[in-house]
Amino acid sequence: MLSSLKKYLLVPKLVRLSSEAPKDPHTAWDQYWGNVNSTGAQGDVLWDAGDDHELLGYLEHLKRQMHPDLPIVDIGCGSGAFSRRLAAHFPHVLGVDVAPNAIARARTDSEGLEGISFLVADMTAPGAARSVAAALDAADMPGEANIFIRGVLHVLKPRSQAALAEQLHPLVGKRGRIFLAETDFRGNAVEYVSHLGATRHCIPAPLAAAIRGLPMPGRFGAAQRARAFPEDRWDVVEDGPAVIEARPLTSAEPERIPGYFSVLQAR
Numbered sequence: 001m002l003s004s005l006k007k008y009l010l011v012p013k014l015v016r017l018s019s020e021a022p023k024d025p026h027t028a029w030d031q032y033w034g035n036v037n038s039t040g041a042q043g044d045v046l047w048d049a050g051d052d053h054e055l056l057g058y059l060e061h062l063k064r065q066m067h068p069d070l071p072i073v074d075i076g077c078g079s080g081a082f083s084r085r086l087a088a089h090f091p092h093v094l095g096v097d098v099a100p101n102a103i104a105r106a107r108t109d110s111e112g113l114e115g116i117s118f119l120v121a122d123m124t125a126p127g128a129a130r131s132v133a134a135a136l137d138a139a140d141m142p143g144e145a146n147i148f149i150r151g152v153l154h155v156l157k158p159r160s161q162a163a164l165a166e167q168l169h170p171l172v173g174k175r176g177r178i179f180l181a182e183t184d185f186r187g188n189a190v191e192y193v194s195h196l197g198a199t200r201h202c203i204p205a206p207l208a209a210a211i212r213g214l215p216m217p218g219r220f221g222a223a224q225r226a227r228a229f230p231e232d233r234w235d236v237v238e239d240g241p242a243v244i245e246a247r248p249l250t251s252a253e254p255e256r257i258p259g260y261f262s263v264l265q266a267r
């Protein structure tokens with residue numbers, strides 16, 4: 001058999017694993033985070049490379065494009081790994097996630113740190129912007145905010161992506177900006193998991209946990225961004241390719257997933 005086709009022998013395994021995922025995405029995310037025992041380079045979380053290398057690449061854009069006196073809201077913050085790194089660069093970071101188990105972990109892992117707080121909210125729901133504004137108020141940071149989103153939009157359906165974008169519009173106001181970075185892998189699900197080290201004999205445990213427990217991810221590039229953030233509502237300040245770094249699976253180095261970044265401002 002042609003070696004490039006061998007990877008398709010993975011299909012039955014993938015179908016079996018993914019059929020175990022809870023159908024409701026919010027339940028799936030909360031269950032997933034409830035089963036996470038450890039984070040970082042040796043941990044359970046697929047998209048957690050455990051170091052700040054990826055963020056260092058974004059800092060140039062964040063510093064050039066974002067008002068440094070505004071707080072930043074980390075949308076879909078998970079365990080807060082990026083929220084804690086952002087805290088060194090903004091007066092306040094508010095991490096928001098739909099999964100109570102993620103926020104519980106983020107709070108524990110951030111104990112003792114100044115200028116950081118967390119909120120449980122579904123950012124696609126009507127009223128999410130009001131909850132975020134109230135949490136910023138409670139942190140003495142009322143008014144406009146910057147927004148950071150990493151690896152969240154590609155796990156949402158197009159309608160939810162657009163709903164989330166609409167909730168962000170009043171939050172950024174005139175001075176705030178959005179920085180988003182998402183995976184934009186050009187290939188099918190089998191090619192994606194093969195890129196991350198899955199073979200028909202073995203699927204690395206953090207990858208298997210994501211396949212078993214989470215909604216199937218899509219890709220989020222310029223075309224998806226244009227649909228979620230329409231040009232009558234948003235200006236693209238900057239965009240281009242990015243590399244999303246994930247937990248080491250195939251070697252001692254972080255996995256590198258082709259991605260897309262964009263800086264946006266509200267019209």
Ligand SMILES: C[S@@+](CC[C@H](N)C(=O)[O-])C[C@H]1O[C@@H](n2cnc3c(N)ncnc32)[C@H](O)[C@@H]1O
Pocket residue numbers: 029030047048075076077078079081082096097098099102121122123124149150151152155
């Ligand atoms: C792939 S993880 C990325 C976590 C974090 N941004 C990072 O890069 O480490 C996606 C996160 O989005 C959260 N999420 C999914 N849907 C959401 C929603 N509707 N509102 C808020 N958070 C959501 C999940 O619970 C999960 O923590």
